[in-house]
Amino acid sequence: MKLMWFHLMPYTELPEDFRERHPSVWVDIHSSLFDPKRAHRMYNDFMDELEYAADCGYDAICVNEHHSNGYGLMPSPNLIASALARRTSQVPICVMGNSLALYNPPPRVAEEFAMLDVISGGRLIAGFPVGTPMDTCFAYGQNPSMLRERYLEAHDLVIKAWTEQDTFAFNGRFNQQRYVNIWPRPVQQPHPPIWIPGGGSVETWQWCAEMDYVYCYLSYYGYKAGKATMDGFWAEMDRLGKDRNPYRAGFAQVVAVAESRQQAIDLYTEPAEYFFNRCLHVDPRFASPAGYSTEATQRAGLESMVKKAANAQSLIMGDKTNRGMTMADFVDRGYVVIGSPDEVVEQLNALADDLNVGHLMLLMQFGSMGKELTQYNTRLFAEKVMPRMRTRFAEWEDRWWPKPMAEAERATIPAFRQAAE
């Protein structure tokens, strides 16, 4: 099992009464809540934490893209990833990812990801989310009725830009470019591994299977709630004749470890309640613009009445169900995997058994958690939990992992030195 350290970069100082006084953490969150000088500290702490996770031996460090979002301060994850590429040397960097339909022209993504892959010596995992409605349709004004078609076309263009040897013209429905010819070209050939964060739509599962991409379910609501979606994914893989290689899948999980369960509850209650009650306070009016979900997905939801799995749907459900919820609820429902190292191992084994996911993306800084506690959580997990989880799924090959340049070919990065005062 791969244990990957994922940062959302939440603004950590939303006010106590945020939920009561502000309609949404996303799209129209008020600028007066943002203090750039405090955010200077936050960004630098967050990057320290990512680098710390790399030093602790996590399999990868992960960043993602959000817009106008109080719990996700990375409109451009590529900026963070490029800094990480210089401050780390071995760890794969997972950009989870770039919302393809938001880039004009889409070869911008092919270029920036190629830059990251070249600078890092082939350590990039390239994530291509469609993006949430809040990010894409509202914050970035994309048309929900065309978003998926644009996304798929942009994907085709990016892949062609990475793989075509000669300058070519792209005559798409939404994108037309006379000269496509990206410089630089990616180190990993034909291109970096591609992972697709998505909701629970059967079309996404089928597409990942067809393209041989990793499907990632990035819910914030933990492995118990995620089981229905992952069961659906694996049932679809079976139907399509694909093997049950757990590395076909990724899953995000909030994890909090301490010496004992009680100590963990004491340490992590405040940041967890901040995360679920403030960070995930999204105005439902932004969650499902008509056209964002395909009619096939709507039909499946209306017909089955089983769990609606799209990210946005989870957010609305979360918004409804977590109102006034407390740490005890998060723990009961599996939103948070928590406890002593033994207890966390037990829960993660249950997660691995239930979901069959090989790529576990750990949310170990969440909500208002400061650097010291984040590093404690990160260190303890690396020392006491990681060695016992690593061996899971050892019988399977991870065909979707970066293939970096050989050590001898790589540049030597000088150690960072503070300028003399």
Place this chain on the structure above:
Amino acid sequence: MSGPEVSTVDINGFPTRIWRKGSGAPLGFLAGFGGLPRWVPFLDRLAEHRTVIVPSLPGFPGGDRGHSVLDSHLDWVLAVRQTLLAAGLDGADLAGSSVGASFAAEMAAIWPTSVRRLVLSAPFGLFDEGDPPTDPWAQRADRVGGLMCADPERWAALKAMPEGAHSVEWPIEQTRATEAAARIFWPLGNMRLERRLPLVTAPTLILWGEQDRIMPPSYAGRIAARLAGPHEIRMIPGAGHLAELDRPDEVASAILSWTG
């Protein structure tokens, strides 16, 4: 109340519903946001005096998934033009509401001889930063009725699933109508219609619900100021954005007297 005669025409490969009822000179009606999933009393008022012809717009109820192949404003206006031709409305009087009024205005601007007399009820297509329309897509489902109509029950009655309707396909059709409007008007609804209004020479009646909570009533004056032909503004008391649902008799009689 008997229903209309229903026929189907092919627009870009999609079966498109045409309703027809009454007798006398033809009068076209293009429906507003949400479309017409069912026949409404307002259309009966028109059919008492005229042959009322109601073609569906692409993606709106009766318009199948016709919106899905329309990527640009030109695609849309050509599809609506083809629909009106297929419905036998070329050269006829034309009324539109909301989204439909925007297309009615486009028809009269781009093909001036295609419209005899024109009625625009609270058209989409304009955007004034100082007085912006309400975003109809960023809304909770339970708020939409109160934005579309002065009396939200009118909207609820339009959208309520009829006995015997398909319990899965009916709600999908209603979502599709909202998507179709988004496909052309997202995100602001600004199609720069203002620039084409001076091409409209047909005599034009501008109607507006006094309680329109989607399109600001101040737009009536902006539109009137740009029209090349004779025109008149009439506000409808007690009506919201879809005035024909709130006040079917008043809106129908205004249309009938203007086009009579």
